[in-house]
């Protein structure tokens with residue numbers, strides 16, 4: 001059994017899917033408020049818990065030989081933030097050790113060692129260190145910017161007519177499709193490769209942030225003004241905001257690092273080692289643009305997901321494939 005923490009996230013749902021495609025038993029640790037039912041079609045098991053609740057982690061890890069975490073917070077909450085996440089990962093590795101887990105994988109991010117005291121990065125560094133010190137055979141993956149981040153910018157531009165490009169527009173990045181990262185992780189699980197290694201991952205096309213933005217606009221057919229928001233401006237905004245709204249200050253700082261650092265190169269060789277052919281940026285960003293999350297589409301949510309989740313809950317969750325489920329009751333008319 002493999003425990004996936006963060007399975008409802010942008011990357012985590014691909015990890016659950018990739019592992020289920022291999023026919024593996026997967027248990028997703030989900031929070032009570034999570035929209036976990038998007039995963040019903042995968043046949044994964046659910047366990048309700050939280051990184052901040054060590055007892056839930058100990059229970060979730062029963063009979064697991066592997067644990068994978070891609071959990072993160074984008075914008076901090078008072079009670080769920082970069083600090084609690086680092087503490088939560090420490091508890092996760094402790095529980096995994098106590099349960100005799102033989103492989104632990106953690107999704108960190110590129111540049112984690114060089115980002116100084118930016119909370120989003122120091123939290124990941126602490127989680128990495130706790131994993132290495134736990135003595136569990138580990139693999140740490142450090143992906144660079146996700147191609148889907150450009151789809152987020154496109155949505156903002158499409159909605160507002162303009163957008164700020166965070167970071168350095170001339171920073172060289174190789175955005176990676178989160179599905180490719182998930183395939184690499186699933187391949188590492190299957191082959192046992194990457195034990196006690198830190199593996200940097202990136203997409204196949206190295207380009208500047210500005211070039212990536214222009215390609216994203218072409219692929220989506222979006223034409224919008226954009227302003228460059230260099231790291232110095234973001235840093236200034238972060239300093240000004242910190243006393244008022246710490247979480248936004250931290251968020252700006254993380255953005256300026258994510259979009260502002262040069263990546264070392266493209267990720268083709270690292271991916272080939274795991275038998276994964278990387279998706280070109282053009283294809284990946286177009287897919288991310290078209291792939292609207294069902295949460296953003298009330299019709300899909302009402303008709304396709306919620307009722308099926310209801311049915312799946314009645315008939316042993318995790319044992320029925322999405323397509324095999326009977327239709328739920330008709331959509332509400334009100």
Ligand SMILES: NC(=O)c1ccc[n+]([C@@H]2O[C@H](COP(=O)([O-])OP(=O)(O)OC[C@H]3O[C@@H](n4cnc5c(N)ncnc54)[C@H](OP(=O)(O)O)[C@@H]3O)[C@@H](O)[C@H]2O)c1
Pocket residue numbers: 005006007008009010011012030031033034035049050051052070071072073074080088107108109110142143144145146149
């Ligand atoms: N986006 C990028 O460009 C990028 C680049 C490099 C690396 N990364 C890293 O890749 C990883 C995955 O990113 P992502 O975009 O998939 O993140 P995401 O979509 O924000 O997903 C985060 C996941 O963590 C879960 N989570 C948050 N707090 C939790 C808690 N207290 N206990 C248990 N689970 C909790 C969330 O659950 P809920 O559904 O309940 O909220 C969600 O499943 C992160 O470590 C991120 O830093 C991202």
